[in-house]
Amino acid sequence: MAQIRRESLAEQAAGLLLGRIRSEEWVLGAKLPGETTLALQLGVGRSTVREAIRDLAGRGVLQSRQGSGVFVTALDVADDWDLVLRRADINAVIEARCAIEGEGAALAAERRTPTEIRAMRRALKSRDEHRSGLEAHVDADMVFHRCIVEASHNEILLGLFDEFVPRLRAAMIDMLRIRGEFGSDADQDVHADVLDAIVRRDGEAAQALSRAHLQSMRDAL
Known part of the structure; x- marks a missing residue:
């Protein structure tokens, strides 16, 4: 009892x-x-x-x-991540991803190594190969974006990504389900464009493309 x-x-x-x-x-x-x-x-x-x-x-x-x-050192106990994310609406989620991934892409363009470029290219290819299943597509997409943030060589951004984005897996699946489409050629091309900007060290373009992609997802919802 x-x-x-x-x-x-x-x-x-x-x-x-x-x-x-x-x-x-x-x-x-x-x-x-x-x-x-x-x-x-x-x-x-x-x-x-x-x-x-x-x-x-x-x-x-x-x-x-x-x-x-x-x-x-604080006037109240901070909410844990899970509670914060449960309370967050879709707009707040996408805004947070814009901040993390946009800045991550800009820094990756400055700091990426040849090994990291190869990892990003493999992740992009895997993302292309997992267009048919929603959950597998989200997982492959997360791997691609994590490769970019890792190439920023900013431990705090990577820590935020690792703490924040995987916990949003179900929310991202729901977002795409609401949107009614995923894995289109245009969507894949945008991710390829982000990688191209990183390869040619164009941080401004990499950041703008990353943010525009997420904002278009928000607008579509």
Whole structure:
């Protein structure tokens, strides 16, 4: 039989501290009172306070600085990616892809290596070979775009792509299903044009083509 989960004292203490931070009792960058003071205020032991602080530090709200104390680094707990993406509408999704992939294409044109060009060409060929099945086509498309972002040599952009785009696989499949078409010659040609711009080191064209492709998808929806 399932049981109702009771919060531990540390979880309750973390919730009380978070409530005080949300109410701006402590502003961003403020130093919290010492453990002894907080323990008295919350009616718990110092070990419970330490555990509560560790919990909020792990969630990005607090930061412990050796020899200095505990400081407020955020005024609330950030939503996790999955929750953010579930809330996002199609326009927001495409805008985010424009930002990541557009800039990735521009940087790839400046920084790509011969090995990365070969990888992009293989991915483009695979994308061409997977035009008949919607899910396989989306997967091949993601591989192609990831090759481009990887060639940007920007670890943050690649990290955003790896964190963001694979989680949107189902949403992208739904988008194309709503659109009613995928894998056309014109669509494949646009991707080939992006690669051509990267090969000839035309970052401006690579970025513009990448963004225009995604924006046309949004407009069609």
